[in-house]
Amino acid sequence: MVSNFFVSSNIMFGKDSVKELPAMLKQYGAENVMIVYDNGVKMAGIADQVLETLKEVDVNVVIFDKVLPNPTNELVEEAAKLALNEKIELFIAVGGGSSIDLTKAVNILMTNPGPIGQYGGIGNVKNDVLPLIAIPTTAGTSSEITNVVALTDTVAVCKYVIIDNKLTPNNVIIDPEFTKTMPASVTAATGMDAVTHAVESYISNMATPLTEYNSLKGLEILYNNLPKVVADGTDMEARERMMLGCIVTGFGFSNANLGLVHGIAHTLSAHFHLAHGMANASVLPYVMEFNAESCPEKMVELAKAIGLSVSGEIDKDKYLLSNELKKLIKTLGIKTLSKQGIKEKDFEMLAEDVIKEPVLNFNPRQNITKQQVLEILKKAL
Incomplete structure (x- = not known):
């Protein structure tokens, strides 16, 4: 190929x-x-x-x-x-x-x-x-x-x-x-933006062996250093590793493109001016849970990249990453959609716009419906 x-x-x-x-x-x-x-x-x-x-x-x-x-x-x-x-x-x-x-x-x-x-x-x-x-x-x-x-x-x-x-x-x-001067909240949100890039580009239907290598390595670096820099912004070794992870990940996603997480985040930012990284982080675990059905093997590889123990039962292991991401956003203090001012009454309008997003063409799970987007938004509320 x-x-x-x-x-x-x-x-x-x-x-x-x-x-x-x-x-x-x-x-x-x-x-x-x-x-x-x-x-x-x-x-x-x-x-x-x-x-x-x-x-x-x-x-x-x-x-x-x-x-x-x-x-x-x-x-x-x-x-x-x-x-x-x-x-x-x-x-x-x-x-x-x-x-x-x-x-x-x-x-x-x-x-x-x-x-x-x-x-x-x-x-x-x-x-x-x-x-x-x-x-x-x-x-x-x-x-x-x-x-x-x-x-x-x-x-x-x-x-x-x-x-x-x-x-x-x-x-x-x-x-x-x-x-070094970035506050912890901005460090967390921008770092989760990079994590999103790594994960989405790895499972993208445009991914290649070259992009996959960068996405996996980038995720490993980011996952191991993001909690450190959020906890201690003066940890310059971790700061440098975060910058490295961002570059490595960028090489991957600029060639493989992104998916549904960004489709939702673009819509949230356009309508409610949410910071891009925070919008991505809020829905990332739930979109990965949704996508796991279409790319279970890749979800397991992502879990392995960040050191999670796999059981060998793919029906269980495919959710290891999404479950870990739920823990990570709590640890980093990422706000839920409701704490960012989004209300359930807004979901119908948001979902209608999300399914029009061109970036969904690169998502591993295709033919995404408005109802499926609504279910993701409710989980992230």
Whole structure:
């Protein structure tokens, strides 16, 4: 069987790796550079650290610091207008998935006509984009090394993705020190986002031996270190391992795609502005329980990857992972849907939108019905 595995980014990994930024910029010879981040990155002092390194290079720096969670089409268009006016030649995205995804989307509009919404789907970006350097501050989305952009359409009230190999950042600087200021709740939610990526990509019907290896290894690393960093945010060895797990997992899911968990999470974020990682974590165990019927052998392999003891009875062992994930989200303090403000009266509307999600095409269990989604949501309430 022929399969494709795409990896593009040049990754600089480790403590103080941000010091390599000036040398990277000199390679491109850009004069006008835009740096993109949110208020949290600014308040944590991370933006200032990055800006300080830019003083070593003779470039004109333009700042866009209005990034919000679940970035919208309107925010992309606003940032793109500024970038076009300033004749930006290179982007630096600093932050979590929202900052990096917004920057990727803006980059599309530098060399392709708007509006941004027309590029939803796979392979719809016609022209090559400008150089992009990504500096992640969370261990969760893997956006820094993937070809995926997730945006919110406030008119259609949905979250959609743009997938194109042109969008993968050229260079990535991964400094675990930049994750040290994340509060425990954000560490838990973003970490569970990465766990979701590992699990969903492994059981995806697009998975290949290469993606499966990355998904299993990524899950092992994340599972063994996430409780440590949530309990002690100063554990820098565990922080570094989380960043490593995120990268390894990203290589897998960007090639294998995701499934029903993300279909539900996209809908929750679009309608109720739930943080993406928290939305994923809330429903992950129950979707895995649902999917176990379609891929029992893979569920057992996932259980083995995190050290769970299997009995050899597949009808029992296929639920080991989902049961362990239920324990894990409780340990990490992941909120139930009801504690995030979701009410049972909202389920009908949510379920109707979930079954329209394109990402369901990659889920191992197909022909998902509205009633089945309702049952999952009730368990997660």
